[in-house]
Amino acid sequence: xxxxxxxxxxxxxxxxxxxxxxxxxxxxxxxxxxxxxxxxxxxxxxxxxxxxxxxxxxxxxxxxxxxxxxxxxxxxxxxxxxxxxxxxxxxxxxxxxxxxxxxxxxxxxxxxxxxxxxxxxxxxxxxxxxxxxxxxxxxxxxxxxxxxxxxxxxxxxxxxxxxxxxxxxxxxxxxxxxxxxxxxxxxxxxxxxxxxxxxxxxxxxxxxxxxxxxxxxxxxxxxxxxxxxxxxxxxxxxxxxxxxxxxxxxxxxxxxxxxxxxxxxxxxxxxxxxxxxxxxxxxxxxxxxxxxxxxxxxxxxxxxxxxxxxxxxxxxxxxxxxxxxxxxxxxxxxxxxxxxxxxxxxxxxxx
Ligand code: G3I
Numbered sequence: 540x541x542x543x544x545x546x547x548x549x550x551x552x553x554x555x556x557x558x559x560x561x562x563x564x565x566x567x568x569x570x571x572x573x574x575x576x577x578x579x580x581x582x583x584x585x586x587x588x589x590x591x592x593x594x595x596x597x598x599x600x601x602x603x604x605x606x607x608x609x610x611x612x613x614x615x616x617x618x619x620x621x622x623x624x625x626x627x628x629x630x631x632x633x634x635x636x637x638x639x640x641x642x643x644x645x646x647x648x649x650x651x652x653x654x655x656x657x658x659x660x661x662x663x664x665x666x667x668x669x670x671x672x673x674x675x676x677x678x679x680x681x682x683x684x685x686x687x688x689x690x691x692x693x694x695x696x697x698x699x700x701x702x703x704x705x706x707x708x709x710x711x712x713x714x715x716x717x718x719x720x721x722x723x724x725x726x727x728x729x730x731x732x733x734x735x736x737x738x739x740x741x742x743x744x745x746x747x748x749x750x751x752x753x754x755x756x757x758x759x760x761x762x763x764x765x766x767x768x769x770x771x772x773x774x775x776x777x778x779x780x781x782x783x784x785x786x787x788x789x790x791x792x793x794x795x796x797x798x799x800x801x802x803x804x805x806x807x808x809x810x811x812x813x814x815x816x817x818x819x820x821x822x823x824x825x826x827x828x829x830x831x832x833x834x835x836x837x838x839x840x841x842x843x844x845x846x847x848x849x850x851x852x853x854x855x856x857x858x859x860x861x862x863x864x865x866x867x868x869x870x871x872x873x874x875x876x877x878x879x880x881x882x883x884x885x886x887x888x889x890x
Contacts, residue, residue: 703751
């Protein structure tokens with residue numbers, strides 16, 4: 540082999556191996572600086588105590604990086620209220636104890652929804668008064684049980700359709716549209732100190748739905764119904780929605796005098812369900828930029844409107860997107876091995 544050829548082979552080899560390293564390299568390590576240190580608002584995640592016990596890296600991330608916690612499933616009606624006369628507190632109490640002993644805020648998710656309802660609730664029969672009593676008991680018992688431990692609640696979740704009409708849930712069918720104001724009132728009676736939220740998806744990408752929700756909630760607030768804030772779920776994609784739509788939605792919510800909770804943030808990189816065995820580097824770069832844009836955009840609103848940003852999962856392997864849509868996806872700040880992704884590193888470096 541000539542010197543020239545040897546040089547070329549070596550150069551290609553070096554380039555190739557550094558490209559591989561670039562692709563495989565963890566872009567930063569979990570720093571002494573925490574994610575929450577870069578911002579003046581709460582930074583949260585959904586926390587699963589079983590995963591914490593099973594994986595030290597998961598536990599380290601949750602312990603060090605976040606100061607707010609939401610339960611992904613164990614505080615939903617099907618888990619907390621499995622039979623009409625039975626409440627099941629064990630796992631949620633453990634989570635509340637963890638939060639208290641680790642100085643983390645606990646956000647309650649969710650009291651009234653059309654999904655993850657226990658069968659007895661779905662099959663409940665009775666007149667309007669019976670339904671009102673049942674809903675009041677459900678809300679009152681739960682909020683009262685966690686009084687002083689849960690500082691805020693998603694009182695009603697996903698009550699609107701995409702066209703801005705009210706979803707025909709069991710609550711709407713049996714109580715009419717007044718179930719929303721009643722739900723907020725019952726929660727407030729049980730814990731007057733708790734911040735109360737309406738939480739929904741597509742409020743960023745769908746201005747029709749957003750305007751309908753705002754106008755409905757404004758009319759309740761005008762009657763004195765205690766609604767403190769709106770949760771913008773934000774299950775987003777790298778390329779969609781445009782950044783300007785995100786900032787417009789955030790602005791519209793605080794300008795209507797609601798606390799803004801970015802309540803379920805994740806950024807999918809595989810909207811068309813391609814067969815991927817790992818995340819393409821260029822998508823991870825775009826994802827990092829989008830996360831940073833959202834954090835910076837949120838950070839610039841007035842402090843009195845910032846309730847916080849909650850990421851919906853710790854490592855990519857934990858994401859609901861994988862099992863719900865049965866697709867490979869990498870939407871979170873940490874990878875399958877709980878190592879930092881570019882998005883985490885960019886937030887740590889640039890916030
Ligand atoms: O608990 C059962 C278990 O007993 C059973 O063996 C297993 C078999 O499938 O299912 C378990 O239930 C799963 C549950 O999560 C708890 O792990 C359900 O199948 C699964 O569908 C459910 O998914 C949750 C989903 O809400 C339900 O709609 C996701 O984890 C959770 O991330 C997701 O969260 C929602 C928010 O609450 C509201 N906004 C949208 C967001 C994403 O869908």
